[in-house]
Amino acid sequence: MSEMKTAAYICQGCGIAERLSTKQMAVVAQKEGKMQVVREHAFLCNTEGVQMIRDDIAREAVTHVMIAACSRRAKTEAFHFPEITLTRANIREGVIWSQPESDEVQEITQEMADDYVRMGCAEIKKMKLPQGAPNKARNKRILVVGGGMSGLTAALESAEAGYEVVVVEKQKELGGWAARLWKCVPAKSPYIGPADTGISALIAAVTGHPRIKIHLNATIAQTGGAPGRFQVQIAGESGATTTEEVGAIVQASGFTGYDINKLPELGGGKSPNVVDQAGLEQLVIEAAKQGRPVRRPSDGGKVRSVAFVQCAGQRDGSGKHLPYCSGHCCNTSIKQAMYFKDANPGTDTAVIYTDLRTPGMGEDFYRSGQNKGVTFTKGAVSEVMTDGDTCTVKFKDLILDEEGSIEADLVVLATGQVPNSGVNIDIPEEEQAQARPVSILNLTYRQGKDLPQLKHGLTDSHFICFPYETRRTGIYAAGPVRRPMDMAQAVEDATGAALKAIQAVENASLGRAAHPRSGDLSFPIVRLEGCTQCKRCTVECPFGAIDEDEKRYPVFNESRCRRCGTCMGACPVRVISFENYSPDSIGSQIKAVDMPDEFSEKPRILVLACENDAYPALDMAGMQRNVYSAFVRIIPVRCLGSVNTVWITDALNGGWDGVMMMGCRHGDDYQCHFIKGSELANYRMSKIDDTLKQLGLETERVTTCQVAITDSARVAQLINDYAAKIAEIGMSPMKGFA
């Protein structure tokens, strides 16, 4: 397939031929697009149409195909020709469905379609068939960091799926927090009382598993490599290290309880009769071992009443304590109150809460607690007084609207979970050492030792859509390191992360991308001769995929790469490209359109739309017949992060009147599928004003906006508003110079 042979197919179905002259498009494809084979078809996606293309591939040795029909997001099964290079011109959703049907606008609608054909023809000639990453990494073992509930679940799930597993646990035994609980909140019907944690059985299953290898008393001294070929140095107790090779990593490093000594106003650290939830579990376990009821720690006296203070040092607005809710603690307090009620219904137990949050089947559990006589009272605790052996909990009763107090022999503070996420790599190095010196993974990545964090030390993940995805490909966070959670959720989380890890090793072994371009065979290729060692790509890659060699040239680790193209957008000398997506493949489209002159009253607006959200929203706009300006030409991009400023300057120099970029929301609650892409694009575009001024152009000629996939009505509106703005500022003076 060394010779390129191009073909263009223009579909007449779905009403296209009724609205447009496909003949004219065919002429455009042939004359201007220089396509070697050009065919129209009445119904291209039916068996006969598809067969026509197949025949051309087989008999005419066609290697590059441009299909002008529906959106590239439609009929992907019919138009699936993996052996050739393909692009699509969207003349259905993008033209006839988004444009009104009337004779007056016939001309500009046809112009739109013709331009999409020109663009498709220009693009296809710049594309190559992706061959898959050359350095295929085939190690399929999975490393699990952490031997608690999440870690053991991930280990067992992966092993049962047939994969070799290595578990690293820093304590001398497995089990984590779960092993330090007397009982747990029930995960199965009928949700009426504390249940067995199941951790012993899980430990036994993992320990005895032929495919699981366990390192106890061990930490990770260093992690290098990439998915499919991670080299992990495991430091044992003696300090000696062993090296394990693995393909993917599940980080289930769990949490540390919030330090109760930081809560002296709640009696933390001031009396042995004030404990946190973990402290209570310990008291209950000790009592059970000795076959006696729980005693008051200060004097061994009888426990007649217990008060549970919810949200202790959590959901704190003052900035002193944890700002978030740890999610499990209400259910945990109910469970702990039941320990007492089940043993002796005469013991008084009161749970003081501001909001009782009982996720999962917790509502049933809560009701059962009430039924057992646990007193629940909505109140804000101000102080726990610890004089003598009895504590007094002072609070404002929020129902009775008065100050209240409870005397208790034992006070349990529901403190929160602090994630064990290692070093925050986004803060300056001096501060890193201060804030949390202990790294979990000790990655040798150029961008830092641990997984990037989003907020409050929790590892970054796409919270709603892709929860287990971190910003390091092949490394998945599971359990409370990712977000605060209870045991049932941790089990679910670990199972999900194990599946993702399996997917990652499989993709890596085939040289394919992992999430979200799962299966993509293209990968960034860098022309090092042109590289100026500016380091932008290594710094900006949201996934830490690029290291630097000793001469400070970028080293791409393909299996870490998500194929977002952010590096390609960043590169000032444009030496990074993909086989089928490059500065040229987009640039040539920008140059291919037929640019009307300054006096035509036909402005041209370039829309670079993120293919994850904005482009589907635009397709949807077409389906819903939300009409937008016929002066726009839309080009889908992998991510706004892949937009190279050269496209913008090329467009402006070429006489385009405006450039509009549509990407996902950025910021703390980002929606960007590549996390930083839209943010980076926004940042880069904030710098483009200077360029515009140099060209003597209005700054409004380039704009960025944030679009969600559901914005099908809004995208049309955004386009129309921008078109109105361009009409206002007038046609670009740059026309006719290119």
Add this chain to the structure above:
Amino acid sequence: MNELNIKYHNNFLMEVEENVEEGKWVKMCMQCGVCSGSCPFGPHWAHPPQELFMMVRAGKRADVLNSDSMWMCTSCYNCVVRCPRKLPITQIMHGLAAYANHLGMAPKTQPTRDFSLLFWKNCTRTGRVNELRLTLGLYFNDGFMAGIRKGWAMRGIGLGLMKAGRLNAFELFKGHVCKDRKGVHAMLKKAAEIEQRRKHPAS
């Protein structure tokens, strides 16, 4: 421990569970406030149902039993229909009122209580309600002169009822009685005995 120290302990809640009709439901209230929001009389009570339940759980025995709130319930059952926890709120209101009355802790001049006592006396005497006596009893509850004044103000309605044959002045003297008065009295006595047998704290 005195009442101050047993706040939010189960003492009073348990007393209510044992002595108040449907009292065992009080602990199941989740404090959503739907009942208080649904009650047509809600804004006029010192303590709407949600609050009364919390007071029981907070051990505020005197405040609950001395309250006139539960006497305000009109048995419309709005709250019962809406309570997400399915508490028989109306029954509990009446249960609390009855228990407070039993203990002699109910407010002395509460009109609903007054009327209830009058009605009870009137109906248990003969086994039948004597409407004329009940009405006049109510009129003269606040003293002789007040009774005359109320009767005079209502005379139009009284005469109208008489003309329509709905009211007989002689009822004041003899009135209809139940055929088996003795039987009714025996039945009431038996019921009182059964009630007595239920545990009451010596109060």
